[in-house]
Amino acid sequence: MSLSVAHAALSYAHGTSGTALLGETIGANLARTVARHPGREALVDVPSGRRWTYAEFGADVARLARGLLAAGVAKGDRVGIWAVNCPEWVLTQYATARIGAILVNINPAYRAHELRYVLDQAGVSLLIASLAHKTSDYRALVDGVRADCPGLRAVHYIGDPSWDDLVAGTVPGAVAEEELTSREAELSCDDPVNIQYTSGTTGFPKGATLTHHNILNNGYFVGETLGYTEHDRICLPVPFYHCFGMVMGNLAATSHGATMVVPAPSFEPAATLRAVERERCTSLYGVPTMFIAELNLPDFASYDLSTLRTGIMAGSPCPVEVMKRVVAEMNMAEVSICYGMTETSPVSTQTRRDDDVERRTGTVGRVLPHVEVKIVDPATGTTLPRGGAGELCTRGYGVMLGYWDEPDKTAEAIDAGRWMHTGDLAVMREDGYVQIVGRIKDMIIRGGENVYPREIEEFLHAHPKIADVQVVGVPDERFGEEILACVIPRDPADPPTLDDITAFCRERLAHYKIPRRLELLDTFPMTISGKVRKVELRRTYGG
Structure with missing residues (x-):
């Protein structure tokens, strides 16, 4: 008895669950969803009007996967994607997973020196890119760095004949379905499937290397916590090149048979609300600044947002007043706050659908199933009593393999016990809910x-x-x-x-x-x- 009381008083919590972790690859999980919901909508691209049922989406993923095999992409090869939000991004995400390639996400805002660094550091051999974004001519930027990236042997541009050739498998020859099936049989859920470059505030970013097991389970349990089913339609104005879009968005959707709705290539507040209205979305994602921009539209009150019930606000702390308006004026009574970091796939804590207003606005929720969190004294590493401010650490299935090709930096972030040190100052309350106080370096x-x-x-x-x-x-x-x-x-x-x-x-x-x-x-x-x-x-x- 005394041990359990003392244990309960510490800033430590683990997420118990009657729902098991998924022990499959992303491709296998998608195949199960396609078989269950072939006729339901998987993906809607509002700008172009294109739509895919799950049967159509699965077929197009397979077609692109065979094209990548025909292009010589081997298991473990790094395939870069440098593009705005579009259906081709999503197809590439699942096609690379099906063949065991490692998708390298590249920020569409990167300039030449950042692009050069990521292509070289990750060893990208094939790049899929947009033709342009805002004022950036991607083809010119790629041409300018190719001489410094000797490992980059092929580039395919979305909307260009080179993309059509890749999808058709004409580079260099057609690949049968049997070869794709054979490749998938070689894969493990513990294989790396994604490299995401964290947003370094100093120096170059580091490439967090994530497995099928990492991100599929995180997307699945975030979706479970939101109560997703095949009837949900998720509006995704958040970027696919970050975990928010591709894990909490895409993987949460496909693991539940829900619909991914792309409102625009990049965030536009009016386009987002139009997409919610026209596509009858039930869920909307965003960082607080996105919700603020939507709420501040002069014609905000004219949008019909009555189909919304939930969504996610994450990326940075949510101001209480903004959350109150989202619940009251956007009909998002079950909106959830998520907390995490790229290195943990990303979500570690999340508010629940039935949480009261105080928990939903004053905390970042409690630990997710199958995850552990603790708060430690930054100087000594000892776990603090509940109510004390210290560094938030997290452990479990979501912790990355490490930073790509940077073992020293990995060792600085993940300790010998496999705890990921977040660098965030936090307090765990008596009820297990976590409050983020700030960054250690921001104090x-x-x-x-x-x-x-x-x-x-x-x-x-x-x-x-x-x-x-x-x-x-x-x-x-x-x-x-x-x-x-x-x-x-x-x-x-x-x-x-x-x-x-x-x-x-x-x-x-x-x-x-x-x-x-x-x-x-x-x-x-x-x-x-x-x-x-x-x-x-x-x-x-x-x-």
């Missing part, structure tokens, strides 16, 4: 006082003149660090002043938590996963 030490930016940001989101806010510490001769509020005004013509903010905070925040500096911005610098680059805010405005 502000002002005059000896520890200040957590998240607390101040939450508070300032209730200010009527503030649409969004980020708080960072900047150098100060007297206090060591001072508090800077970077604010996007709700109305640029009537922005808040520092005096406004000071008066708003004075009676309700301790004096040392009140921002002493203010910067008014139009947008925040963002990472590929939707997190604000606070290091850039500090660097730009810390002088």
Whole structure:
């Protein structure tokens, strides 16, 4: 008895479940879904009007898989995809999984030096790319780096004859279905299937290497927690090149027979709400800044969002006021907060559909099935009592194999017990729910006082003149660090002043938590996963 009481008091939790982990490859899981729901819609691309039933989607995945085999792609070869959200992205995701290739996700916003680094570091041998995105001419950028990437032997452009040749299997010759079946028989669910480059805030990003088992199970259990069935239709304005789109979105959908809806090549708030309305979506994803943009549309009230019931808000902490509006005004009564990182496939904790408003707005949920989390003293590594702030660590099926070809950096992130150290400051409450306090490196030490930016940001989101806010510490001769509020005004013509903010905070925040500096911005610098680059805010405005 005494042992269990002491154990319960620690900041440790594991997700028990009567539902077993999936012990199959992504291709095998898709085949089961196609067999169960051949006539249901699998994929809808709103911009082009193209639609696939699961039978059609499975057939097109197989056709592309045979084309990749004909192009000489072997098990373990790295196939890069550098493209905006489109059906071809999704087909490539599943086709590479079926042949045992490792899909390398490349951010569509990358410029030449970033593209060169990823192609070379991952050893990409075949690249699938968009022709263009916004002001980027992808063909010109690829041509400019090919000389520095000797391992890159083929490039196929979506919407170009080279893509048609790849799908047709004419490069160099046709491959029979039997060869695809034979290749699949060689695969294990523990094989690497995906490399995702984490959004490094300094230096080059690192390639988190993920297996079938990692990402298929994470997508499945996120979908289970949301209550997905074959009747759900998921609007996905989040990028496929990140876990949010391809795991929490695509794999959650296909493992449940649900429909993937692509509203636009990249995020557009109006296009997103139009897609929800026209396709009768039941679920909508986004980072908080996306939901803020949708809610702030001048004609927001004109969209029929009555079919929505759930969705995911993730990527960065959700302001309480934004969550309340999403529930009340977007009909998303079962919206879920997810927390995780690319290196953990990605979700470790999630709020539940029946959670009350306080849990849904004040925490990032509790541990998912088959996952462990603990909160440790960053200096000693010892597990803290519940209620204490420390570093959040997670362990289980979702932890990556490691950073591609970087064992030293892997060892810095994953300890000998296979715990992934997140770098996030968190508190585990008595009820097991987790609150993210901030990043260890973002914590502000002002005059000896520890200040957590998240607390101040939450508070300032209730200010009527503030649409969004980020708080960072900047150098100060007297206090060591001072508090800077970077604010996007709700109305640029009537922005808040520092005096406004000071008066708003004075009676309700301790004096040392009140921002002493203010910067008014139009947008925040963002990472590929939707997190604000606070290091850039500090660097730009810390002088």
